[in-house]
Amino acid sequence: MELKVKKAVEILSKCNFLVVLTGSGVSAESGIPTFRGKDGLWKNFRAEELATKSAFEKDPKLVWEWYDWRRQLINKARLNRAHLAIARLEKMFEQFFLITQNVDGLHSRAGNKKLAELHGNIWRLRCITCGKVSFNVDVSLKEIPPICKCSGILRPDIVWFGESLQERNLAKTYASTSECDVMLVVGTSGIVYPAASIPFIAKDRGAKIIEVNLEETPITQIADVSIFSKAGEILPKLKK
Ligand code: BV8
Numbered sequence: 001m002e003l004k005v006k007k008a009v010e011i012l013s014k015c016n017f018l019v020v021l022t023g024s025g026v027s028a029e030s031g032i033p034t035f036r037g038k039d040g041l042w043k044n045f046r047a048e049e050l051a052t053k054s055a056f057e058k059d060p061k062l063v064w065e066w067y068d069w070r071r072q073l074i075n076k077a078r079l080n081r082a083h084l085a086i087a088r089l090e091k092m093f094e095q096f097f098l099i100t101q102n103v104d105g106l107h108s109r110a111g112n113k114k115l116a117e118l119h120g121n122i123w124r125l126r127c128i129t130c131g132k133v134s135f136n137v138d139v140s141l142k143e144i145p146p147i148c149k150c151s152g153i154l155r156p157d158i159v160w161f162g163e164s165l166q167e168r169n170l171a172k173t174y175a176s177t178s179e180c181d182v183m184l185v186v187g188t189s190g191i192v193y194p195a196a197s198i199p200f201i202a203k204d205r206g207a208k209i210i211e212v213n214l215e216e217t218p219i220t221q222i223a224d225v226s227i228f229s230k231a232g233e234i235l236p237k238l239k240k
């Protein structure tokens with residue numbers, strides 16, 4: 001493992017433009033369940049069943065309860081050393097961009113500014129009628145589902161399965177992916193598209209790929225180095 005860390009550090013020492021791509025594994029050590037891990041269940045529902053427009057239309061209360069449960073978890077969660085190291089990396093590379101699939105807002109809380117939240121943000125709400133977007137300040141909702149002033153139902157401002165990602169985020173993502181010379185991929189199973197295609201696009205453009213994960217993923221086959229260990233352990237080493 002030390003050899004691999006050394007190789008990753010060597011790659012980073014020659015890097016001009018660093019892009020980091022994260023998934024729920026980067027928040028796992030903060031106690032937030034990943035999607036496909038064993039604790040990825042809530043009341044025996046899988047995320048794929050609840051994070052869809054049809055589930056919300058069928059039972060907005062149930063879907064809101066799930067998000068409320070997650071927001072309370074996130075509110076109690078402490079940043080872990082991977083979040084802090086990635087915030088530090090933004091300061092160490094003047095050309096830097098962070099692409100996250102996570103909706104928990106923890107990278108911003110850690111201080112990252114140059115980032116795209118590809119799948120939205122659990123703290124933002126959007127009215128399904130008038131489209132107004134607002135930040136929800138209180139952690140748990142008083143009324144479920146919350147109602148907009150225009151009396152429309154508010155939904156989480158999150159990209160559900162089957163929904164397309166926001167153009168603005170995609171543009172920033174593809175721009176940084178085409179310019180970076182190193183992509184550091186942390187804590188993602190590389191299953192959800194279009195996020196999962198990002199490392200492949202970077203690789204095709206000649207970028208070096210460093211992966212940090214507990215398990216092999218489809219990205220492992222194209223990685224220049226894959227370090228199979230906890231993000232909270234490895235990222236501080238890479239930052240140092
Ligand atoms: C789109 C917000 C089309 C929700 C999320 C069939 C039907 C319908 C759609 C599809 C289909 N087949 C394919 C699709 C496309 C679909 C897709 O890819 N599905 C997958 C499941 C096959 N994609 C979409 O639907 C996307 N939209 O395609 O639209 C379209 C196109 C044009 C026009 C109109 C429409 C939208 C995808 C976004 C879905 N929303 N999140 C919410 O959060 O509530 S995705 C969800 O999965 C989360 O955002 C999460 O981040 C993301 C990816 O999962 P991971 O982050 O990778 O988490 P996972 O648990 O899988 O892995 C964790 C990893 O961490 C593991 O590898 C583990 O080993 C590692 N780990 C754990 N602990 C640690 C660690 N590593 C290091 N250290 C540790 N300590």
Ligand code: ZN
Nearest residue numbers: 127130148150
């Ligand atoms: Zn409204």
